[in-house]
Amino acid sequence: MSEETPSPQSSYSTNWVGFRPEIKVLDCTIRDGGLMNDSRFSDDVVRGVLRACAAAGIDYMEIGYKNSKKLFSPDQYGAWRHCDEDDLRRIVEGEDLGGLQLCAMADAEKSDYKTDILPREKSALSMIRIACYIHQIPLALEMARDAQDKGYDTCVNLMAASTVQESELGAGLDLLCQSGARAVYLVDSFGHFYTEEVRYLVKKYLIHARPHGMEVGVHMHNNLQLAFANTVEGIVAGANYVDATMGGLGRGAGNCPLELLLGFLHNPKFKLRPVLECLQTHIDPLRAELGWGFDIPYMITGLYNRHPRSAIKHNASEDRGNHVAFYDKVLEDY
Numbered sequence: 001m002s003e004e005t006p007s008p009q010s011s012y013s014t015n016w017v018g019f020r021p022e023i024k025v026l027d028c029t030i031r032d033g034g035l036m037n038d039s040r041f042s043d044d045v046v047r048g049v050l051r052a053c054a055a056a057g058i059d060y061m062e063i064g065y066k067n068s069k070k071l072f073s074p075d076q077y078g079a080w081r082h083c084d085e086d087d088l089r090r091i092v093e094g095e096d097l098g099g100l101q102l103c104a105m106a107d108a109e110k111s112d113y114k115t116d117i118l119p120r121e122k123s124a125l126s127m128i129r130i131a132c133y134i135h136q137i138p139l140a141l142e143m144a145r146d147a148q149d150k151g152y153d154t155c156v157n158l159m160a161a162s163t164v165q166e167s168e169l170g171a172g173l174d175l176l177c178q179s180g181a182r183a184v185y186l187v188d189s190f191g192h193f194y195t196e197e198v199r200y201l202v203k204k205y206l207i208h209a210r211p212h213g214m215e216v217g218v219h220m221h222n223n224l225q226l227a228f229a230n231t232v233e234g235i236v237a238g239a240n241y242v243d244a245t246m247g248g249l250g251r252g253a254g255n256c257p258l259e260l261l262l263g264f265l266h267n268p269k270f271k272l273r274p275v276l277e278c279l280q281t282h283i284d285p286l287r288a289e290l291g292w293g294f295d296i297p298y299m300i301t302g303l304y305n306r307h308p309r310s311a312i313k314h315n316a317s318e319d320r321g322n323h324v325a326f327y328d329k330v331l332e333d334y
Contacts, residue, residue, distance in 0.1 A: 026060040035251035040078035052278035088124040103127035108136035120151030157185040162192040173208040183215040191223025191302035202237035217241030223302025227256040252308035253298035
């Protein structure tokens with residue numbers, strides 16, 4: 001590149017709004033993408049994402065779930081729905097992770113966390129993320145304490161925040177922010193939020209989190225084509241933990257694309273090229289099979305604050321493509 005040709009970053013003001021060294025990036029490509037294929041990724045794909053995250057300077061890679069085998073049979077679900085230590089070791093053994101740390105998600109009421117999450121010194125994981133709905137907060141607190149007692153860092157993800165009344169949300173945050181977790185996450189499970197709502201809620205979360213020394217994280221879905229914009233808005237409002245996936249891979253409409261996020265952050269710690277290589281080699285070939293991304297039925301569920309399961313069911317039916325019929329059905333149930 002000649003001196004006359006500007007780099008992508010040099011065309012911006014040096015006052016980059018996205019640059020904040022304390023921001024932690026968490027890649028959840030395999031974990032969230034596993035909702036599209038029952039967590040049946042090949043070792044080559046998982047190892048490819050691991051290597052890309054390490055080379056790109058990503059802080060955390062969420063490699064899968066710690067879900068119960070009683071509820072999610074290994075006959076139906078792949079290894080990354082359970083993240084057994086033998087499977088983890090098979091992927092990470094001999095790899096240079098640099099500063100990359102591995103984590104897994106344990107869902108409230110879906111995890112045999114007391115037995116399946118081993119003490120930290122016996123695990124390849126360093127952080128457990130606990131996901132819960134508002135009524136599951138007492139269990140989430142118990143799960144966080146269990147993981148911390150075993151030596152793990154933790155985050156708590158409050159799911160479907162768009163469905164929670166504000167008074168109930170405040171009370172829930174008061175409890176979650178006593179969990180001892182590193183961060184509490186604003187999760188737009190249904191892809192329903194607009195940027196002004198994200199800005200308001202991140203600031204609300206910060207009011208509850210900061211007195212307890214906790215950070216706020218954001219996890220955004222792309223039903224309204226706002227996952228990246230809402231992630232940016234969360235960062236500007238003060239969120240220091242941010243989720244993304246390569247190519248936006250995730251259930252339904254997908255997530256904030258990691259490649260867009262890294263460009264916005266303007267942090268020389270993060271390298272884009274390894275992510276693009278992984279996209280080209282491992283993720284893009286999955287698009288035809290898994291079919292994530294913006295889609296009219298997912299847009300409709302996002303607009304009306306509905307779980308994407310109805311759109312998933314519609315897209316798997318003979319009525320796929322009949323947007324009007326799906327729209328009418330959603331309004332009928334609204």
